[in-house]
Amino acid sequence: MFKILIVDDEFIERDGIIFLIKKFSFDFHIKECSDGEEALEYMRENQIDILLTDVKMPFMDGLELSQNAKLIYPNLKIIIFSGFGEFEYAKKAISLGVSDYILKPINQLEFKKTIENVIKEVVQENKERQDREIKNFTEKEHVLLKIINGIPIENIIERFSLDNYVDFINQYKRMVLMEFDKDFFHNHQKFIRKIQDNFESKTDYLNLNPHQGIFFFFYFIDEAVLKNLCMKIHNIISEKYEIDCYFAISNLLTSPYMISEEYSNMEHIMEQRFFVSNKYIFSKNLEMSLEATDEKFDNTMLKNIEHHIKVKDFCSLRNSVNLLIKKFSAQSDFSQIYVKFVLSNIYRSIYEEMKKVSEIDLNGKIDKIYYCKTIQEISKILNNIINSMEKQFSKEPFNDRHEIDLVKSYICKNYGKDISLDILAQYVYMTPSYLSSIFKKETGMGINSFIKNYRMEKAKDMLENTNIRIKEICNLVGYSNTSYFCQSFKEFYGLTPEKYRQKDETNE
Incomplete structure (x- = not known):
């Protein structure tokens, strides 16, 4: 939907133009202003596609408005409407780059034809601009992929003669890594533009793989504001596609040489989502809301758990397993694979103890642990098998x-x-x-x-x-x-x- 700004000091004139727009079913987002100063102030804060303005108005006339508007949006389409006695204005308007000039009283068919022509121009120019952006960003992607993979910027510039690209990487102020548990970006390319619109700031997008993408921000955005925007996008995607997405926010970029390091940091930060459930936004400054304890993780904790399994001390077993999971969550230097390996071995030990008195099948159980997305899912699996073990041994008629x-x-x-x-x-x-x-x-x-x-x-x-x-x-x-x-x-x-x-x- 294109945005059109109608400027006239006469309410009846503005109302008449709006009537014609609706009569000919032009799909516009319409904004009205009563003078040139009000219109210029609006344009400084809001982007528009077409400006439709009268010439004679108080405070600032239509020609001065057009001249100032062109400084803000050089490609803006401007249509001026005025009376017969003001033809000298028309000649000046054309010299300012105004797209068309409509005489009053407005002829409806002429109005329709003028608007249609301007829309065609806007569509064509948008297409040409998008084609240029696609071509340019294909080259940008090539550069950015090499940078985040750790290839020195000097080597990239020297090898590919990309001196002109030093400027664009200098403009980036922040990065946001967006991640899904399954393919999203390849199937929803059109939705990427909507994501960028919701960020409310100029961004470049780099696709890494079907479930990961990075957004590069050209302007500074406060981290708290960015977190709120990310949460808004998460909610939109969750409602529309019924899937969760996760965001890792970089530190402020003060140099393009930080891009590779910050990307690595964001990937590490994203690992935190394994240790916490129902959290979707992560950053370097994230404080894990976990209960602190003085006990450190060591082999003693595992030995205690093995002992609790052997002596069938189910209460102590639960407490020790939950403490171990809490320690894993609080100490971010543990990798997911290591955590899953340790916890799957506990599951295996419980299984072996249960197997002594009853045949149970381990097939697929360990794999299920390795497929868990969060440590809370594994905690639930372990607590379930502890409950099963307790029931089994409470019913079993042992000879002691x-x-x-x-x-x-x-x-x-x-x-x-x-x-x-x-x-x-x-x-x-x-x-x-x-x-x-x-x-x-x-x-x-x-x-x-x-x-x-x-x-x-x-x-x-x-x-x-x-x-x-x-x-x-x-x-x-x-x-x-x-x-x-x-x-x-x-x-x-x-x-x-x-x-x-x-x-x-x-x-x-």
């Missing part, structure tokens, strides 16, 4: 007698050492709570009671069959405090160790 026997054997061999529920659980790869539960179910008593009973029996045996001093017996059966040992022995047998020994000697 072997583990109980191992615990009993450990207590019998180490009753003189420090023994705790945590130590025993770690020994048989179980959670403390689970071991405590199955031990009581199997033996009828808690683990601590079993340890105390065994120690008291051993102490009793030593009191009956040896002359070892009571303090020494206390240490041999795992007590460090003699008073506490004596009290425990009395609670168990009704006598202190000393009286128990005396009683035993008396009975003899």
